[in-house]
Amino acid sequence: MPKLPVISGAETIRALERLGFVVVRQRGSHLVLRRGSMGCVVPNHRELKLGTLLGLLKQAGVSPDDFIDALHS
Numbered sequence: 001m002p003k004l005p006v007i008s009g010a011e012t013i014r015a016l017e018r019l020g021f022v023v024v025r026q027r028g029s030h031l032v033l034r035r036g037s038m039g040c041v042v043p044n045h046r047e048l049k050l051g052t053l054l055g056l057l058k059q060a061g062v063s064p065d066d067f068i069d070a071l072h073s
Helices: 011-018 049-058 064-072
Strands: 022-027 031-035 038-043
Touching: 011 022, 011 031, 011 038, 011 049, 011 064, 038 049, 049 064
Parallel strands: none
Antiparallel strands: 022 031, 031 038
């Protein structure tokens, strides 16, 4: 598993949208994304901590490898 970079919430949302997720709703700085029956909550902060990023990838059912590929495409 490659090392996950420290990125912002906006970059995370863009990468998840490339993987087919759609923003369903927003409350404050937290956005809810959904793809089929899978969903996740992304805090739209300047910098996401590594544990937060790993948790939301697990919640979304996305592997870190797929996420990094979508981040760089």
